Amino acid sequence: MNTGKTADRRVNETEIEKLYAFTGQHYVAYYDVQTELVDHLANAIEAQWAINPAISFDEALKIEFRKFGVFGFTTILEERQAALTGKYNRRILAEFRRFFRLPKIILVIATVYVVFQLLNRSDYPDYSILGLFVITFFIEGIAAFLWLNKNKKQQKITGKKWLLESIMKNIYFSFPLLFLSNGFNIIYQIMNKIEMGFRTILLFSILLVLLYLFLYIRMKILPKIFQEEMNEIVKKHQIIK
Amino acid sequence: MHKKIMYIGVGKNQEMKNSQLYKGSLNTIIMRLLEENGRMYGYEITQKVKEITKGDLNVTEGALYPALHKLEAEGFLDVEMEKVDNRLRKYYRLTASGEQETVNRLAELETFIKNMQVLVKPKFQI
Numbered sequence: 001m002n003t004g005k006t007a008d009r010r011v012n013e014t015e016i017e018k019l020y021a022f023t024g025q026h027y028v029a030y031y032d033v034q035t036e037l038v039d040h041l042a043n044a045i046e047a048q049w050a051i052n053p054a055i056s057f058d059e060a061l062k063i064e065f066r067k068f069g070v071f072g073f074t075t076i077l078e079e080r081q082a083a084l085t086g087k088y089n090r091r092i093l094a095e096f097r098r099f100f101r102l103p104k105i106i107l108v109i110a111t112v113y114v115v116f117q118l119l120n121r122s123d124y125p126d127y128s129i130l131g132l133f134v135i136t137f138f139i140e141g142i143a144a145f146l147w148l149n150k151n152k153k154q155q156k157i158t159g160k161k162w163l164l165e166s167i168m169k170n171i172y173f174s175f176p177l178l179f180l181s182n183g184f185n186i187i188y189q190i191m192n193k194i195e196m197g198f199r200t201i202l203l204f205s206i207l208l209v210l211l212y213l214f215l216y217i218r219m220k221i222l223p224k225i226f227q228e229e230m231n232e233i234v235k236k237h238q239i240i241k
Numbered sequence: 242m243h244k245k246i247m248y249i250g251v252g253k254n255q256e257m258k259n260s261q262l263y264k265g266s267l268n269t270i271i272m273r274l275l276e277e278n279g280r281m282y283g284y285e286i287t288q289k290v291k292e293i294t295k296g297d298l299n300v301t302e303g304a305l306y307p308a309l310h311k312l313e314a315e316g317f318l319d320v321e322m323e324k325v326d327n328r329l330r331k332y333y334r335l336t337a338s339g340e341q342e343t344v345n346r347l348a349e350l351e352t353f354i355k356n357m358q359v360l361v362k363p364k365f366q367i
Contacts, residue, residue, distance in 0.1 A: 079307030
């Protein structure tokens with residue numbers, strides 16, 4: 001691209017390292033996001049040198065950073081996080097919808113029927129339902145910590161932090177945390193107030209099956225998608241695994 | 242003579258109020274540029290817009306990157322990384338669905354411009 005540069009002064013490797021450190025100091029911890037910003041800043045600094053070769057690296061950087069506005073890189077980072085979270089939520093929903101097409105929907109209905117029959121025949125359907133919710137919470141919690149452990153190992157291999165890892169961490173931990181904060185209490189309050197009739201048991205049977213479906217997608221399908229994308233990102237950034 | 246510059250994105254400039262007219266079209270501008278140039282990187286896009294509009298339109302960093310990232314997350318853009326000099330550069334290019342979306346958005350924009358022209362043009366009666 002012709003940027004009208006006349007001078008040949010380029011941002012050197014030490015300065016590139018400085019730019020990475022600079023983005024880190026301005027709350028961008030993820031290598032993939034940093035990389036794009038570093039290239040942008042380097043291009044802009046070189047364009048300044050083309051007009052005014054006497055300007056120092058630090059001064060040129062200061063001028064360029066001001067162009068990012070009062071919030072600096074934060075807006076860019078937050079918007080990227082929101083875009084990626086939306087992408088993976090859509091992915092989860094798409095997987096979820098697959099269970100409501102033939103032939104899988106038959107399996108879902110059959111599972112609801114079995115859960116309903118078991119709860120309906122139980123002497124204590126309310127405690128059974130509560131118990132199933134607690135089990136879900138524990139599985140979610142264990143899976144989240146297993147994932148965190150695996151992720152730490154991956155981080156050690158690449159030596160970098162990646163935005164996708166942070167998004168996945170939120171996806172894995174949001175549900176157990178929601179449960180831990182107030183979710184379980186809300187369910188307990190509902191159970192105390194309502195009468196356990198045919199309709200209530202059916203409703204909770206459906207709810208529990210839907211919950212376990214989400215659990216299955218997040219624990220079985222999502223890690224595969226995550227790993228594939230993570231490998232792709234690391235490969236693209238030329239970090240040898 | 243002071244040249245009036247239109248800004249897309251965040252800034253403190255007085256001319257910012259004009260940016261509202263352009264904001265909704267930023268994605269279409271990006272997609273159109275990528276359609277024309279194949280692949281581009283962020284800084285290149287800002288410079289290209291400046292060059293084409295002879296400096297009248299300035300796409301700010303705070304608006305450009307969120308727009309690019311959103312289009313990427315929606316599957317309209319694909320990304321490739323390349324080592325240029327001593328750093329990594331992120332290039333964007335349109336995906337197949339992005340190409341289709343560009344056609345749709347350009348058609349939509351054209352209709353919008355036509356309608357606006359009809360609405361704001363003074364009517365001449367004989």
